[in-house]
């Protein structure tokens with residue numbers, strides 16, 4: 036038995052983006068305001084209708100109250116500023132759903148805004164001496180996520196025989212999807228040869244295994260199911276979510292690095308929602324790196340543990356495959372808006388608004404966020 | 419090489435880690451171990467996660483282990499490593515306890531010769547007069 040008291044109590048009624056570029060030329064505040072106004076407008080609302088704000092950041096965004104002031108939100112009844120990583124792409128939306136379903140606020144905007152390429156880049160240089168847990172890793176030149184996830188990928192390749200070509204199949208497929216997404220920062224197709232001949236970042240990762248840093252913002256608007264029915268778009272209901280970690284939440288001491296947070300969170304999500312991977316029509320799976328996405332596909336049950344490589348190489352994840360994944364091109368090709376863009380794409384797909392890349396008849400979507408030791412999953416659906 | 423020319427990040431030992439860093443200067447690997455149940459505690463902590471005892475002591479490790487995983491870094495972002503790419507960062511699992519792993523560099527062979535599961539032995543690398551780092555090489 037598992038409780039899921041928020042089931043279908045809330046819905047996403049608005050989504051919005053800025054342009055996605057490598058150099059925005061504007062402030063992060065400007066990006067945040069533009070994306071939130073777009074999402075609020077998409078819902079057919081104005082900032083006067085908003086009374087909740089949730090954002091997440093890594094010291095590179097603007098706070099919820101600053102944005103409320105800029106947009107002229109008349110009263111803030113709930114706000115949260117989360118400091119953290121990509122796992123919060125799901126937990127931020129989940130928090131908005133909890134705030135609305137509890138009555139803390141009625142209509143909540145969730146946003147992520149960053150000048151992630153031209154401004155504050157992840158993995159910027161640190162001081163030359165360090166304490167805490169950094170002292171165990173930085174002296175050996177081990178510092179940034181492309182290293183941590185390459186380390187995880189290696190364990191899977193060694194145990195299950197996963198190949199570079201299989202990881203490459205993810206990069207190639209997502210770039211193909213991005214060619215049908217006018218928003219994507221990279222829209223030129225790549226071939227397997229392009230992938231295999233691209234430069235190493237951290238073996239076993241080529242550059243095409245890694246997400247693309249961008250300047251951008253996106254936002255979603257969450258409100259109650261009742262109010263959603265009166266608004267202009269078909270409501271996209273929040274069926275349920277799960278997030279967290281398990282075992283030893285330590286990047287180096289994790290018990291089995293061929294599994295991720297998703298081994299635990301996936302089981303919890305399916306128990307809460309009464310669904311399984313077979314019920315999902317489209318999946319937007321957090322892809323900070325190709326391997327992160329593949330390992331989560333296994334953990335959430337789209338294929339068995341160890342079979343992720345053959346599964347992604349079989350075409351199963353293509354738009355016309357059994358489970359289309361990262362239909363917008365994902366973080367690898369649409370751009371790294373830190374994962375919140377996965378929820379925007381899922382909503383587009385469930386509304387039937389995804390244009391050339393529309394998955395026909397999609398009614399239930401999984402969005403995941405985070406990878407490695409921590410993350411979350413959320414299920415959206417239409418009725 | 420003098421301290422002023424060593425440009426890479428150096429550890430800042432604290433009350434939890436001082437015994438480890440001082441041990442390396444003597445050529446010993448000293449980790450924390452629970453005096454109650456014998457569980458090795460890494461990263462160092464004031465409580466044993468296995469039995470919740472707060473009676474924590476030091477234990478000298480054999481230094482024998484295997485490569486749990488490794489990467490070859492070509493795109494360098496850590497200051498001071500610019501001239502060393504490609505270099506190997508590995509997780510070495512020590513023989514005393516399943517899952518007991520240290521981040522390290524594998525030295526003494528080319529990156530292409532490193533394998534998951536490869537037995538390794540310690541190399542005590544005195545990078546400055548004050549600091550010795552623990553690296554590993556293929557076991558002889």
Ligand SMILES: [Zn+2]
Pocket residue numbers: 452453454455456457466467468469470471
């Ligand atoms: Zn103990």
